[in-house]
Amino acid sequence: MNDVPATAATDGPSYDFRTAEPRWQQAWDAAGCFRVADVPADGKPKYYVLEMFPYPSGKIHMGHVRNYTLGDVVARYKRARGYAVLHPMGWDAFGLPAENAARERGVHPAEWTRANIAAMRTELQRMGLSIDWSREFATCEPEYYGHQQKLFLDFLRAGLVERKESWVNWDPVDGTVLANEQVIDGRGWRSGATVEKRQLSQWFFRITEYAPELLAALDGLDRWPERVRTMQARWIGRSEGARVRFPLVAPLGTETPAEIEVFTTRPDTLFGMSFVALAPEHPVSAAVASGNPAATAFVAQCRSMGTSEAVIESAEKQGFDTGLRVGHPLMPGQTFPVWIANFVLMEYGTGAIFGCPAGDQRDLDFARKYGLDTPAVVLPPGEVAEGFVVGAHAYDGPGTMINSGFLDGLDTDAARRTAIEALERESAGTGVVNWRMRDWGVSRQRYWGCPIPVIHCAACGAVPVPDADLPVRLPEDVRFDQSGNPLDHHPTWKHVACPRCGGAAERETDTCDTFVDSSWYFTRFCSPGADVPVVRQAADQWLPVDQYIGGIEHAILHLLYSRFFMRGMQATGQVGVAEPFAGLFTQGMVTHESYKGADGRWLYPEEVERQPDGTARHVETQEPVTVGRIEAMSKSKRNTVDPAAIIARFGADTARWFILSDNPPDRDIEWTESGVAGASRFIQRAHRLAAGVARVPCPPSMPGVGSASMGPAAAALRRATHRAIAAVTEALETFAFNLAVARLYELASALGEAERVGAEDGLAWARHEAVATMARLLAPMAPHLAEEIGWMLDPGRTSLICDLPWPEADPDLLTVETVTLAVQVMGKLRATVALPPGAEAAAAYAAAEADPNVQRALEGRRVVKRIHVPDRIVNFVVAG
RNA sequence: GCGGGCGUGGUGAAAUGGUAGACACGCCAGACUUAGGAUCUGGUGGCGCAAGCCGUGGGGGUUCAAGUCCCUUCGCCCGCACCA
Numbered sequence: 001m002n003d004v005p006a007t008a009a010t011d012g013p014s015y016d017f018r019t020a021e022p023r024w025q026q027a028w029d030a031a032g033c034f035r036v037a038d039v040p041a042d043g044k045p046k047y048y049v050l051e052m053f054p055y056p057s058g059k060i061h062m063g064h065v066r067n068y069t070l071g072d073v074v075a076r077y078k079r080a081r082g083y084a085v086l087h088p089m090g091w092d093a094f095g096l097p098a099e100n101a102a103r104e105r106g107v108h109p110a111e112w113t114r115a116n117i118a119a120m121r122t123e124l125q126r127m128g129l130s131i132d133w134s135r136e137f138a139t140c141e142p143e144y145y146g147h148q149q150k151l152f153l154d155f156l157r158a159g160l161v162e163r164k165e166s167w168v169n170w171d172p173v174d175g176t177v178l179a180n181e182q183v184i185d186g187r188g189w190r191s192g193a194t195v196e197k198r199q200l201s202q203w204f205f206r207i208t209e210y211a212p213e214l215l216a217a218l219d220g221l222d223r224w225p226e227r228v229r230t231m232q233a234r235w236i237g238r239s240e241g242a243r244v245r246f247p248l249v250a251p252l253g254t255e256t257p258a259e260i261e262v263f264t265t266r267p268d269t270l271f272g273m274s275f276v277a278l279a280p281e282h283p284v285s286a287a288v289a290s291g292n293p294a295a296t297a298f299v300a301q302c303r304s305m306g307t308s309e310a311v312i313e314s315a316e317k318q319g320f321d322t323g324l325r326v327g328h329p330l331m332p333g334q335t336f337p338v339w340i341a342n343f344v345l346m347e348y349g350t351g352a353i354f355g356c357p358a359g360d361q362r363d364l365d366f367a368r369k370y371g372l373d374t375p376a377v378v379l380p381p382g383e384v385a386e387g388f389v390v391g392a393h394a395y396d397g398p399g400t401m402i403n404s405g406f407l408d409g410l411d412t413d414a415a416r417r418t419a420i421e422a423l424e425r426e427s428a429g430t431g432v433v434n435w436r437m438r439d440w441g442v443s444r445q446r447y448w449g450c451p452i453p454v455i456h457c458a459a460c461g462a463v464p465v466p467d468a469d470l471p472v473r474l475p476e477d478v479r480f481d482q483s484g485n486p487l488d489h490h491p492t493w494k495h496v497a498c499p500r501c502g503g504a505a506e507r508e509t510d511t512c513d514t515f516v517d518s519s520w521y522f523t524r525f526c527s528p529g530a531d532v533p534v535v536r537q538a539a540d541q542w543l544p545v546d547q548y549i550g551g552i553e554h555a556i557l558h559l560l561y562s563r564f565f566m567r568g569m570q571a572t573g574q575v576g577v578a579e580p581f582a583g584l585f586t587q588g589m590v591t592h593e594s595y596k597g598a599d600g601r602w603l604y605p606e607e608v609e610r611q612p613d614g615t616a617r618h619v620e621t622q623e624p625v626t627v628g629r630i631e632a633m634s635k636s637k638r639n640t641v642d643p644a645a646i647i648a649r650f651g652a653d654t655a656r657w658f659i660l661s662d663n664p665p666d667r668d669i670e671w672t673e674s675g676v677a678g679a680s681r682f683i684q685r686a687h688r689l690a691a692g693v694a695r696v697p698c699p700p701s702m703p704g705v706g707s708a709s710m711g712p713a714a715a716a717l718r719r720a721t722h723r724a725i726a727a728v729t730e731a732l733e734t735f736a737f738n739l740a741v742a743r744l745y746e747l748a749s750a751l752g753e754a755e756r757v758g759a760e761d762g763l764a765w766a767r768h769e770a771v772a773t774m775a776r777l778l779a780p781m782a783p784h785l786a787e788e789i790g791w792m793l794d795p796g797r798t799s800l801i802c803d804l805p806w807p808e809a810d811p812d813l814l815t816v817e818t819v820t821l822a823v824q825v826m827g828k829l830r831a832t833v834a835l836p837p838g839a840e841a842a843a844a845y846a847a848a849e850a851d852p853n854v855q856r857a858l859e860g861r862r863v864v865k866r867i868h869v870p871d872r873i874v875n876f877v878v879a880g
Numbered sequence: 881g882c883g884g885g886c887g888u889g890g891u892g893a894a895a896u897g898g899u900a901g902a903c904a905c906g907c908c909a910g911a912c913u914u915a916g917g918a919u920c921u922g923g924u925g926g927c928g929c930a931a932g933c934c935g936u937g938g939g940g941g942u943u944c945a946a947g948u949c950c951c952u953u954c955g956c957c958c959g960c961a962c963c964a
Contacts, residue, residue: 014918227884231959234883239963264964277964317962343962353964361881362962436963555959650917662892662904668957670892674905677917682904688919738893742903749903752920822899827945829899867944873898877944 015687017651017784024787025128033802034075034130038527038538040084047083048542049075050522050581052550052558053090056116056138057097060123062590062633062659062671063551065643069656069781070587070665070737071549072129076780077732079130080806086542088525089124089131091117093140094514098448100190102480109448110476113140123644127652128783130802135528139517144524145450146471147533148512151520151565153453153464154572160206163462166441167281167346170198175484176445177202197281197303202443203452203510207564211236211435213578214563223583225666228555235556237436241265242420244354244429246276246326248284249335256287260326260338263349263434266396267423268415271404272356272377274367276326277319277341279351285340288322295320295340302342317366318342329428330405330419341366349434357390364394377404378412440561442513447478447486449511457498457505466499472507485509518558519565522548523575539575548581555586585735588668590659594628594639602638630670641671653782654680660781661741682745683785686778689751690771694792698768711760713753720750721770722813728777729806740781747774768793776807823848824875825857833874841868848874 028034040046051071054064075087091113098109105112117138124131137144155161169178173191177200188195207214215236218229241264251258260276278285280302289295298320324338336354343362344353357367357374367374374390378399385402401407406422407415423429443452451472453465465472475493478486487493487509498505520533526542527535543566559581566580595603597618608616608625616625633640646655658679663669724747731740751770754763772793779786779801790801816837821844823831831851835844845866848854858876865877 225884227959230883234960237963241964262964266964341962343964345963348963350964355964360964362964434963552958664893667886667893672892672905673917675892678905680917681919685919739903742894745903756920820899824899824945827898827943832899865944867898869898869945873945875898875944 015684015785015788017653017683020788021126021128021652021784024784025125027787027800028128028130028802029133031800031803033800034079034085034087034132035134036084036086036132038530038535039541042084044082044084046086046542047075047078047547048086048522048545049078049547050088050525050545050549052548052554053092053518053521054120055092055095055097056113056120058116058119060120060643062641062643064124065127065655066587066590066659066665066669067549067551068124068127068129069659070585071547072127072131072656072783073660073732073737073780074547074549075130076783076802077806079802080776080779080804082805085130086525087129087131088135088528089129089133090136090521090525091120091138091140092514092518092521093117093138094145094449094511094517096446096448098140099446099480102448106480108476110140110474113138113448123647126644126647127656130783135525137521137524137528139450139514139521140448142471142473144521145517146473147524148450148516148520149453149465149470149472150467151533151569151572151574152512152516153467153470154574155205155568156454156464158568158572160209160568160571162204162206162439163201164204164439165199166202166204167197168200168202168441170196170200172196173483177443200443202441203454203508204439204441205516205561205564205568207440207561208435208437210564210567211238211437212433213567214560217563217579221579221582221584224581225584225586228552228559228584228586231555232560235437235560237434239265239434239436241432241434242267242423242429243350243432244270244329244423246328246336246354248338249325249327252284252287252324256284260284260352261350262352262354263432264354265434266356266359266416267419267429267431268401268404268407268410268412269356269359269377270328270330270354270419271401271407272358272375273328273331273336273354274357274363274373274375275336275355276338277344277353277355277363277366278322278338279344279346280340280342281346282340282344282351284324284338284352285322288324288340295322298340302340317362317369319366319370321370329426330422337372339366339370347438348436357394359394359396361394361396364390375403377402440513440515440564442516443510444513445485445488445509446511447474447480449514450517451487452508452510452512454508455496455498455505456508457501457503459503460498460500460505462508463498463500463505469499487511515557515561516565519561520569522562522580523566523569534569534574536574536576540577543575543577544579544582547583547585549585549587551589552586559584585666587665588663589632590671591630591668592633592639592641592671593630594637596626596628598623598625602636604638605641632668633671646676650676650680651683651784653683653785657683657741657782660737662738664738665735682748683782686744686748686774686782686785687788689748689755690775690789690792692755693751693767693771694789696764696767698793699765701765710762710766713757713760714762714766717750717754717763717766717770719813719816720747721766721773722809724750724777725773725807725809726814729809732780737781740777744774744777744781747777773807775801776804779804819871821848821871822873823851823854824873825854826878827875828857830854830857835871837871839870841866841870844868844870844874848876 049071051067075085079085093113098113101107101112102109171178171188171191171193173193174188178188215233215238218233221229243261243263245259245261247259280299285299289299319339319341322338325335326338328334355363357364358376376388376390378395379385379388379402380395380399398412401410401415407418420431453472455463455465457463475490478490480486494507494509496505496507522545523534523539527538562580567578569575570578595608597603607619609619610616616627618625658676724743727743728740754767775786775789786801818834819837820832820834822829823833831853833847835847861878863876864879867875
């Protein structure tokens with residue numbers, strides 16, 4: 001069969017993504033390609049792909065484009081590999097920005113949120129994501145948060161929720177509690193008011209119950225980044241040590257404890273004690289302050305100091321001598337002073353420490369400043385006990401105990417154990433494991449959140465809302481024209497009858513931290529329409545999430561809370577597994593140059609044009625522009641590029657292709673005009689190559705590889721095609737999407753070369769095979785183009801590319817005719833030789849030695865050793 | 881301070897201990913043209929006419945062979961942090 005000569009590639013229409021992309025999106029939708037059942041019966045293995053769901057701010061940003069493109073590549077690839085793939089999308093729709101919009105623009109949070117969702121849904125759908133949109137939900141709708149209230153009550157009944165007093169950051173102007181992150185230099189981030197510490201009654205999830213398990217199970221999360229596991233482990237913060245009680249020599253009265261309990265990881269150094277230091281918020285500090293203006297002033301001063309990094313760094317150790325003294329359980333008759341110190345944290349341990357200046361630099365600085373003792377107790381290896389004194393630096397390493405009574409002569413570890421035994425014998429302390437993590441306070445004095453389903457009754461206390469009365473709906477008619485929580489100000493909403501006694505009672509007006517909403521949404525996706533939080537069968541089918549993808553910024557809180565929530569849901573029988581996310585991938589950020597105008601204001605990229613000489617000018621004014629750092633896109637720096645504009649101008653496939661190319665997905669990527677243009681050119685080129693092939697009908701039969709009926713160019717193209725299958729598959733399996741892109745560029749180049757060969761036996765068939773394969777390999781990354789190419793090759797087809805199985809490489813075609821071996825002399829490259837694959841060592845040496853360059857390098861030298869790595873390298877080791 | 885990561889061409893980056901720089905951007909030269917955000921071809925780590933020499937932040941080591949493994953040092957980035 002004769003091939004029709006290839007026509008020039010430059011004619012014919014260019015790829016019109018503007019019509020093609022919506023066409024294929026509709027085709028996928030009409031065919032229901034990406035829908036799966038809650039409990040499928042098709043026997044396929046399951047794969048649950050999830051990207052962190054977006055907050056509906058109104059527009060998608062490039063971080064979303066990257067996140068959802070990465071997830072879509074995985075979802076489409078796994079689907080082609082024969083998995084039943086669950087790939088849903090929803091909205092993390094509660095939160096403060098909606099309330100701010102209400103205050104600033106008078107639009108109701110619900111209205112604002114729903115409009116944003118509608119706008120963002122359209123933008124996401126234009127990306128051509130393989131999402132089962134029938135599962136979509138928003139956390140702000142009662143159909144979601146009502147079930148969350150049910151979970152809250154289940155957790156309450158299971159003892160995983162409790163109400164307790166706690167210190168909070170209170171913004172007196174906004175009338176609300178602030179998270180630590182919302183307190184900036186001691187002031188509320190919105191109001192600017194000085195934040196007060198208040199003790200409030202709050203609802204807590206008892207996440208500390210699971211601290212040991214949340215820590216231990218990290219080891220099993222072998223498809224999580226090491227970094228994230230380390231961050232979580234540090235957050236949970238397990239440390240072994242002892243609690244030690246020091247009796248007050250003269251107790252302050254019956255209201256105040258008669259002893260001070262400290263936590264220490266170094267009970268071995270108890271004989272090195274020089275003082276006790278209390279946190280300013282410690283009850284004993286408060287008791288001292290109540291009768292002592294100087295102490296009161298000191299405590300107030302500590303409280304006013306910010307907790308920001310810079311402040312801590314520069315803050316000097318400061319203390320206040322209370323005049324109190326404590327006894328020592330292991331040193332009868334001795335007493336030590338009790339100080340209040342600004343460096344002791346109420347949040348960690350017991351809020352009190354014993355100071356051992358010899359073993360802790362902080363304690364040493366403090367002791368030196370206030371003239372306290374600094375007894376040495378640990379002798380570092382190689383030091384002599386006689387005359388050993390504590391110098392400028394505390395020693396916290398291992399050593400031998402001195403000046404420590406019955407511990408003398410023991411090494412540090414043995415002393416630790418012996419000291420704990422002694423403490424326990426004296427009933428003065430006990431060995432304990434201390435955890436840094438604290439319970440999760442979820443009460444927020446906000447309107448736009450999930451109402452906590454509890455009713456406060458003067459007679460019955462906090463009474464759960466009966467299940468039959470769920471959901472507790474947010475009232476729609478609320479006002480945002482005064483500070484504080486609108487739910488509190490509502491004239492009627494909170495006034496209800498007590499479900500237990502029928503008396504007058506009040507609803508809880510606090511709403512849940514929005515982290516609660518995102519702690520179980522992935523379970524809801526398994527059965528989003530159910531009238532219970534989750535259908536157990538559906539949850540068992542899909543969970544855990546096989547691949548979760550999102551930003552590193554959620555490495556701790558969101559992921560830890562979700563891990564806790566799954567355990568709670570397991571304990572209450574909702575789900576069967578404990579870990580929500582079997583695989584986690586944290587993507588890098590999308591960055592861009594930043595620009596500053598002559599007036600010092602940030603400029604958007606579209607306001608700036610680069611000059612040929614590398615400088616930049618304002619598009620309109622032509623004033624010079626300063627090119628700033630390349631950093632994460634952010635509204636404040638205005639270095640953002642709008643995905644909707646990019647998709648309108650270049651198409652979704654171009655945006656997807658660019659965001660996948662160049663950089664590995666876990667690294668930051670710089671968005672550049674030239675990069676996008678390059679991606680766009682490839683999309684057009686691939687289309688053009690396919691069009692050139694589609695113009696010639698595909699011969700019906702496949703010529704045998706290497707047979708006389710197949711020419712060398714055809715054979716080479718077939719090899720390139722099958723190498724591409726193997727290489728792209730490997731790249732997609734390992735999240736090396738940038739390499740998958742590179743391998744497809746190579747396949748396109750091979751097609752281009754074949755195009756120039758002209759007529760050759762078998763080439764037409766090989767070109768069809770190459771293009772058809774390229775379409776399928778492109779499909780996870782540039783799905784619209786893939787469908788378009790598939791359609792061009794076979795306009796009458798009824799199947800979609802996205803429904804085809806993943807191609808398999810023919811092993812016979814992965815072999816090569818010759819391999820190039822590097823020939824080294826003493827490790828230096830001297831030549832390369834071409835040999836058939838699998839050539840024996842003798843043949844390799846012979847070929848190498850025949851090379852003139854090698855001969856010159858070996859001349860006059862004695863070969864003492866020859867190395868042969870098959871198909872790789874020959875190395876001659878010479879003497880002289 | 882603690883923890884993690886990263887240093888490779890003009891740029892983004894590749895590289896099971898085995899030819900450093902795949903692929904792309906940019907640049908250079910050429911071809912073509914219905915001048916397009918084209919397309920196609922060739923070239924492009926440095927020095928050198930060449931043979932060749934040098935080259936993965938610096939220094940040392942292991943090895944026939946090191947970007948890769950080990951030690952050390954410098955620089956940058958991210959996270960956490962008065963954690964007892």
